[in-house]
Amino acid sequence: MQNINDWLNEHGDYLYRFALARLRDPHQAEDAVQETMLAAIKGNSFEGDSTARTWLTGILKHKIIDLQRKQIREQPLSDLIDLDESDTSMDDFFDQHGHWLDKPQEWDMPDSALEQKQFLATLSKCMDKLPAKLATLFMMRDVQEIENENICKELGITTTNAWVMLYRARMGLRKCLEMNWITG
């Protein structure tokens, strides 16, 4: 038990921030740290080749994916995926000829630290507006940079499903950013 206290005191904040940056939810981040501690004390496979922090972070990465998998499996994916060509989910973006309804604009990317902060706050709000599953998949791919193939393996979905969901997530995010962030 002494280990747990040492680990939490020395690495708890670091692990928590690491988890929060990927799960974007304080409760989930706490769960991930807790699961990491349980696995660490149970496994006790720390050899000293790596630092305790590196070892714990390695465990945490897996625990984060476990939580994401659980989140994605809570509802059937078919709710979100309709691969039919008659798919109407993109009707907000394109007309029947496949032309943009609102053409993407040139983005005026923020320079100053303050603007940068505001931009990221807008992005964060846009992420919250995405259906939870799309946001999770987007985080796994674009933030955690897990290879598409491995995401599909972890989640038990096909690559086509993953593409469709990532496409929708990105389309939703860019549209939300364009509407809420002043463009040049």
Add this chain to the structure above:
Amino acid sequence: MKAIKFMLTCKQASKLISQSLDHPLSLSGRVKLRFHLFICDACTRFNKQLGQLRTAVHRMRQDTENDSSIELPSDAKARITNTVASKYH
């Protein structure tokens, strides 16, 4: 004018642009997309935006990771310690 198969619509092009971030495109996909981007400003901006989006979410991740004002709350720490203790005692 009848659309010929070689020409992508913006809807098709946007799908390929997104896909190219996850997987290498086929040769024919690459050629069609390159041609479309050559003639289409809107999709060229879309392509750029997806890059900007990626850069931004990376920055967001780093900001959280490096934000020393974010700490594991002490009540969370206590909960974790208790949970672990109750399972391994």
